[in-house]
Amino acid sequence: MTCPSCGFTNVVRLQQVELEQEFICEGCLQTVQLKDADKSVAKAIDAIEDAMGGLGNMLRREFR
Numbered sequence: 001m002t003c004p005s006c007g008f009t010n011v012v013r014l015q016q017v018e019l020e021q022e023f024i025c026e027g028c029l030q031t032v033q034l035k036d037a038d039k040s041v042a043k044a045i046d047a048i049e050d051a052m053g054g055l056g057n058m059l060r061r062e063f064r
């Protein structure tokens with residue numbers, strides 16, 4: 001997540017973005033409000049969960 005004030009790239013968890021939490025920028029120590037405006041992170045997490053679910057189904061078929 002790049003800070004809008006100083007451009008420092010902070011490491012944040014995907015879940016923090018999905019929940020739109022605040023975090024402290026390590027570059028300028030300002031509070032930054034995380035925004036997942038188009039819900040792209042939420043979609044990405046859904047996609048990962050779908051992929052994992054699909055893998056689980058595949059394995060279940062494989063070992064039946």
Ligand SMILES: [Zn+2]
Pocket residue numbers: 003004005006007008025026027028029030
């Ligand atoms: Zn900053």
